[in-house]
Amino acid sequence: MSSSNKSHFWQAASSALARRINLGWWLERWTVWLMTSALAGSVVLLLVRWMQPGQLHWVWIALAVVLSLGAIVAWLMERRRFESPDTARVRLEDALGLKTRLSAAAAGVGEWPAEVEKIEWPVHWRWQRPLAVLIFTVAMLLLSTWVPISEGAAFKKRIIEKPSAVKDVEQWVQELRKEEAVEEKSTEEVDKKIADLLKRPTENWYEHGSLEAAGNLKEQTAAELRELAENLADGQRAASALQAMGDSVPQAVKDSLAAGLEQAASNLAAGGMKPNEQLLQQLQNMKASDLKGMSKEQMQKLAEQMKKNSEALSKCLGKCEGFDPSGIPTAGKGEGKEGKNGKDGDGDPGRGGVSRGRGDAEMFFKQNETNLATKKTETVPAELDVERAAPADVLAVTDGKHDVDKNAYQGAKQGGAIQNAGDGGSAVWQNSLMPAEREVLKRFFK
Amino acid sequence: MTPTIHLTESEASSAAENISRLRVALQSVLFGQDELINHVITGLLARGHLLLEGLPGLGKTELVKGLAKALDLQAKRIQFTPDLLPGDITGNPMLQDVDGTRRFVFQPGPIFANLVLADEINRASPKTQSALLEAMQERRVTVMGESHILPAPFFVLATQNPIELEGTYPLPEAQLDRFLFKLDVRTNDAATLEKIVLNREIGEEPEVHAVMNAAQFNSLLDLTRRVFMPQPVANFIARLVKATHPGEPHAAGVKYGASPRAALALAAASKGRALMERRLNASFEDVRAAAPAVLRHRLLLDYGAKLEGMTPDLIVARLLENVPAQDKPLPSSLAAAKI
Numbered sequence: 001m002s003s004s005n006k007s008h009f010w011q012a013a014s015s016a017l018a019r020r021i022n023l024g025w026w027l028e029r030w031t032v033w034l035m036t037s038a039l040a041g042s043v044v045l046l047l048v049r050w051m052q053p054g055q056l057h058w059v060w061i062a063l064a065v066v067l068s069l070g071a072i073v074a075w076l077m078e079r080r081r082f083e084s085p086d087t088a089r090v091r092l093e094d095a096l097g098l099k100t101r102l103s104a105a106a107a108g109v110g111e112w113p114a115e116v117e118k119i120e121w122p123v124h125w126r127w128q129r130p131l132a133v134l135i136f137t138v139a140m141l142l143l144s145t146w147v148p149i150s151e152g153a154a155f156k157k158r159i160i161e162k163p164s165a166v167k168d169v170e171q172w173v174q175e176l177r178k179e180e181a182v183e184e185k186s187t188e189e190v191d192k193k194i195a196d197l198l199k200r201p202t203e204n205w206y207e208h209g210s211l212e213a214a215g216n217l218k219e220q221t222a223a224e225l226r227e228l229a230e231n232l233a234d235g236q237r238a239a240s241a242l243q244a245m246g247d248s249v250p251q252a253v254k255d256s257l258a259a260g261l262e263q264a265a266s267n268l269a270a271g272g273m274k275p276n277e278q279l280l281q282q283l284q285n286m287k288a289s290d291l292k293g294m295s296k297e298q299m300q301k302l303a304e305q306m307k308k309n310s311e312a313l314s315k316c317l318g319k320c321e322g323f324d325p326s327g328i329p330t331a332g333k334g335e336g337k338e339g340k341n342g343k344d345g346d347g348d349p350g351r352g353g354v355s356r357g358r359g360d361a362e363m364f365f366k367q368n369e370t371n372l373a374t375k376k377t378e379t380v381p382a383e384l385d386v387e388r389a390a391p392a393d394v395l396a397v398t399d400g401k402h403d404v405d406k407n408a409y410q411g412a413k414q415g416g417a418i419q420n421a422g423d424g425g426s427a428v429w430q431n432s433l434m435p436a437e438r439e440v441l442k443r444f445f446k
Numbered sequence: 447m448t449p450t451i452h453l454t455e456s457e458a459s460s461a462a463e464n465i466s467r468l469r470v471a472l473q474s475v476l477f478g479q480d481e482l483i484n485h486v487i488t489g490l491l492a493r494g495h496l497l498l499e500g501l502p503g504l505g506k507t508e509l510v511k512g513l514a515k516a517l518d519l520q521a522k523r524i525q526f527t528p529d530l531l532p533g534d535i536t537g538n539p540m541l542q543d544v545d546g547t548r549r550f551v552f553q554p555g556p557i558f559a560n561l562v563l564a565d566e567i568n569r570a571s572p573k574t575q576s577a578l579l580e581a582m583q584e585r586r587v588t589v590m591g592e593s594h595i596l597p598a599p600f601f602v603l604a605t606q607n608p609i610e611l612e613g614t615y616p617l618p619e620a621q622l623d624r625f626l627f628k629l630d631v632r633t634n635d636a637a638t639l640e641k642i643v644l645n646r647e648i649g650e651e652p653e654v655h656a657v658m659n660a661a662q663f664n665s666l667l668d669l670t671r672r673v674f675m676p677q678p679v680a681n682f683i684a685r686l687v688k689a690t691h692p693g694e695p696h697a698a699g700v701k702y703g704a705s706p707r708a709a710l711a712l713a714a715a716s717k718g719r720a721l722m723e724r725r726l727n728a729s730f731e732d733v734r735a736a737a738p739a740v741l742r743h744r745l746l747l748d749y750g751a752k753l754e755g756m757t758p759d760l761i762v763a764r765l766l767e768n769v770p771a772q773d774k775p776l777p778s779s780l781a782a783a784k785i
Contacts (some may be wrong), residue, residue, distance in 0.1 A: 021776065090771060095782075101729075103679075
């Protein structure tokens with residue numbers, strides 16, 4: 001083996017040892033960086049998952065950049081601790097028992113020692129710490145990507161529901177438009193009012209003023225619809241009566257009915273909520289003088305149109321949420337069948353006729369029948385004068401529980417009662433004492 | 447400092463052979479004391495004076511006599527007693543008739559020899575002990591203003607008895623520091639004693655043949671100086687000596703540490719050991735082997751350490767264990783392997 005080969009072998013060994021030691025120093029610094037980055041990265045991952053779940057790949061890229069940067073910084077910072085091959089050679093020759101022959105040979109004194117088949121390195125790795133850091137890092141990152149997390153409430157798009165009154169009115173308008181029960185312009189007016197209300201910032205929708213305005217809109221719209229329904233019913237009733245009347249009916253009655261119909265028509269045309277365009281057009285063209293000259297067919301047509309409008313209105317009001325239909329007169333009449341008892345009418349009693357059945361009206365004066373099975377009691381509200389209450393007046397519904405005054409005087413009560421009344425001669429304190437006390441008394445009286 | 451011409455392999459081999467013959471010769475005089483013999487040879491190669499401490503009858507004097515015979519050197523023995531005067535060692539000027547005139551002529555004392563055995567050195571007065579100082583350090587004697595060069599080579603091998611300390615004068619630290627080694631002569635085991643019984647007779651000195659003469663031995667000393675001292679080894683010696691000083695992490699209990707002379711002694715002894723082992727350079731192992739003998743008499747312990755049973759040898763062992771050949775630390779992910 002030539003001297004140069006030996007020299008090369010030992011110098012390579014020294015360099016390898018130096019590299020190993022320097023890697024250890026670099027690892028020592030970088031693992032700190034790695035752990036810190038992992039902790040910060042985990043927090044960032046969790047935050048991003050909470051805020052913007054779709055942006056995770058940027059976090060991974062940033063983490064890779066930070067770790068690469070950390071590797072460079074660790075190398076720069078640990079350079080002063082790095083060992084040169086000369087320094088590592090001292091470790092090598094001391095550990096291998098080479099009696100400093102490597103240093104001497106490097107200085108040109110003596111020969112390089114013979115090569116060895118396998119070098120027993122004077123240092124060995126302690127992987128526990130770097131491995132623990134690595135496992136910790138991976139675990140932290142995996143955990144932060146795996147752990148279930150809800151999307152951040154703060155970053156969710158906030159949907160503010162419209163006030164219920166506005167929603168109700170919107171639904172009413174939608175139903176009315178669908179059934180064509182009212183004039184389009186009237187619904188547009190309501191739409192405009194709703195738009196005005198919703199024009200305010202969403203965070204102000206639930207302020208007291210806004211809620212009050214929405215409530216007013218709802219009440220106003222409901223009142224207008226109720227008025228429309230009443231006028232339609234009145235008009236239809238008058239038109240039907242005029243059309244059904246024979247010549248024998250006195251003129252005064254006819255005039256009265258005609259005046260009622262005119263009044264209804266006038267109210268319909270002037271109301272906040274007008275009937276559909278067709279009926280409205282007809283009413284607008286109709287003058288009071290025309291009513292007397294109307295033929296039966298024309299009157300019937302008017303009555304049918306009103307009825308149709310009224311039915312459409314009733315239908316859509318029935319679907320309107322939050323709308324109280326009580327008090328609204330329903331249009332319609334009972335239709336009897338020939339020969340047998342006919343089916344009960346839906347509204348007013350039938351007009352009779354030779355081919356009709358019974359066509360009974362419901363046997364109550366309210367819109368809804370009294371529910372006898374309930375425990376609630378129905379009373380006339382205090383604000384109404386009971387003496388003057390009409391049969392169809394709205395009754396108040398109150399809880400049927402007895403209103404008992406618990407503080408009311410219940411008569412004289414006996415005070416200082418004993419627990420046991422006692423039979424003749426028995427001791428009344430017998431069951432009131434503790435066993436030990438009883439023993440004491442027994443001993444005393446023994 | 448003139449550049450040192452390093453040893454060649456052939457020079458080292460020749461020197462090691464001569465040393466080996468000297469060792470064999472001494473082993474024929476002193477049975478079962480191989481380590482002591484090695485230390486003595488190392489000390490001589492390092493041009494150092496030796497302090498031998500041991501019980502009487504262990505062969506200290508025989509060793510010195512044998513050494514003188516093997517090296518064909520002039521040896522003298524001085525029995526130190528309390529009434530011994532400095533002039534009894536160094537020599538005195540005597541009034542003599544020289545060419546018809548009377549004048550003082552210096553009569554050399556027993557110190558004028560190649561090997562001086564200072565027996566029971568601690569029994570002489572400090573004044574007499576200090577007379578040895580100049581001789582040991584400067585290798586010359588000055589009497590009445592006149593210096594007299596001692597013969598080369600010159601070695602003082604002093605002995606002292608660790609018992610019967612009544613009426614003795616312990617050597618001061620300054621004088622102790624002049625000794626390269628302090629060697630403990632230990633008692634023999636039974637096998638060695640048996641060998642002594644079978645091969646020795648009382649009053650009969652063992653026969654030793656000279657293995658080299660003074661000139662050859664002097665050239666051996668020159669070769670020792672040419673042993674290469676690698677920088678890492680010199681660094682190790684420096685750190686080891688520095689570590690003996692009070693306040694250093696592993697020098698608890700030390701009142702006074704070793705001097706720079708100790709570092710020089712350690713380096714010289716390491717070179718001597720290297721030459722004995724036919725090597726061209728000193729090594730960490732040489733330093734570790736020589737350290738106890740070099741340092742044990744140079745460490746002064748405080749009372750606390752003495753009460754705790756600490757000895758200089760224990761301190762040196764602790765230092766050797768904790769002072770690494772390479773002082774650079776290792777990263778925590780690496781551990782030094784025991785090979």
